[in-house]
Amino acid sequence: MNYLIELAYLAASVLFVLGLKGLSHPETAKRGMHMAEAGMLLAVVGTLMHHEIVSYTWIIAGLLLGSTIGGAMAYWVPMTAMPQRTALSHAFGALAATLVGVAEFHHQGAGLGTFKMTAVSLEVFLGALTTTGSLLAFAKLQELLPGKPLTYGGQNVLNLGILAGILGLFVYQAITLDAGPWFYVMTGLAAAFGVLLVLPIGAADMPVVMSLLNSYAGLAAAATGFAIDNKVLIIAGTLDGFSGFILSVLMCKAMNRSITNVLFGAFGSTTTAVAAGPQGEAREVSVDDVAVQLAYARLVVFVPGYGMATAQAQTAVRELAKTLEERGVAVKYAIHPVAGRMPGHMNVLLAEANVPYSDLYELEQINPEFPDTDVAVVIGANDVVNPDARDNPQSPIAGMPILEVDRARSVVVLKRGKGKGFAGIENPLFFKPATGMLYGDAKDSLTKLVQAVKAT
Amino acid sequence: MTTETLIATLYVFVLAAFLGYLVISRVPPLLHTPLMSATNAISGISLVGSIVTAGSGHGWTSTILGFLAVTSATINVVGGFMITDRMLRMFRIKTNAPARGTHAK
Secondary structure, rough: OOOHHHHHHHHHHHHHHHHHOOOOOOOHHHHHHHHHHHHHHHHHHHHHHOEEEEEEHHHHHHHHHHHHHHHHHHHHHHHHHHHHHHHHHHHHHHHHHHHHHHHHHHHHHHHHHHHHHHHHHHHOOOHHHHHHHHHHHHHOOOOOOOOOOOOOOOHHHHHHHHHHHHHHHHHHHHHOOOOHHHHHHHHHHHHHHHHHHHHOOOOOHHHHHHHHHHHHHHHHHHHHHHHHHOHHHHHHHHHHHHHHHHHHHHHHHHOOHHHHHHHHHOOOOOOOOOOOOOOOOOOOOOOOHHHHHHOOOOOEEEEEEEHHHHHHHHHHHHHHHHHHHHOOOOOEEEEEEOOOOOOOOOHHHEEEOOOOOHHHHHHHHHHHHHHHOOEEEEEEOOOOHOOHHHOOOOOOOOOOOOOOOHHHHHEEEEEEEOOOOOOOOOOOHHHOOOOOEEOOOOOHHHHHHHHHHHHO | OOHHHHHHHHHHHHHHHHHHHHHHHOOOOOHHHHHHHHHHHOOOHHHHHHHHHHOOOOOOOOOHHHHHHHHHHHHHHHHHHHHHHHHHHOOOOOOOOOOOOOOOO
């Protein structure tokens, strides 16, 4: 019986890898996910035959309850809330790993031996910190807590102190195999560390943090695999851990910052004073002006940012694009890697609004096209189009790759109000002669633009 | 755990890491959100460990912890895969076909 289970796990591992491989193209992605789903089913069914299982009552209860909650969340959550849902999901996954680790420790105690004790400690450490960190990220994204970084004196010293404490207990556990309360103290400290780690991180840095938490959740699962000697857990957890790691590196690169800087730099709280910024009057434009500009353009590029998500304006963008295309205007969308609150956020929103993915362009593809662009329409994006990142070495975001909309013949910026971006930095783009500012709710403005273009 | 099994397990870990690196690097930025929710669902594989904990009858504490773990992991697996499917259904190339897959607002 046992080797049958092992074979099921092996098949599941292969299906997971094939599933992720499918994600290399939108055409093959759906089939890939079905493979991964089949793999998961196989792993679960195989596990149900495990010889240690004596009662199915609580297993079935948990499976039913979890399916109901998970299914409901997946069905009703709007695409704009995808970052929150993902954060919550990371918390649940990490919580499961933590609980398994705690149960394992509770059951076996010193009998775990040095190696398994290390694995269980690692699992519980990563699990607990991911659980609380993800819950806090969820609260920030859901705006239950302010999105601004929360900082205080001695923050980094305190965090490092706690981390040192955790590591100390970690080593102590592994050496003494103590079955006493210190293990739980370590778990508690790890949970506190998760909160403290995410507190100073601003909403604009969320893509990096989301990716990191994704990575930790996977590594916690991999550690579980070491603790209970289960290879499918190791493989699946490692795949997830690496995926999150690669995404964090890509996100950091897209902001020209290091992971340490994101985690300990408390971006956005200290930089405001540095950037005095360019002064001048931003030119306000009317809906009718913009409509004429758009209607007679050859190429229009839309640049969405998080503001598009908050205004739920993706469908209105698509409407406007359709109206323009019917008039023979070419329309493209430029997507910055860190636009939004999680990797790929904008792509999903636009896909939801029926924008074909062949119209979505990455930074490197679209930047050479801006000089030929008649109108670049910036919708609720700010820092990702800030020319200071390229031109001003003093700027706090210097070196961050940007979408070079300032090279377009004209720029229209849809903006809620006259405030600064999330990083709190002035944007010289707004003061350029070629730039027109269209203030107001983005969805509202876009809907009016559709009418105005149709009337032109 | 003997040294041999430990080494074998480390092999699995290291090779999985390389494989993960190679496979994931090829995922385009277009699909990064589905990638994240898919890997998230896959990491719900801790369900496998949770099931054994919940069903092996090592006393009430373990059973309750296991039950909670099964519930959380299942939320992750079911929710993660369902939402990934929902997202992927929305990605389409240029066609005139009517829109589908946007049942939730």
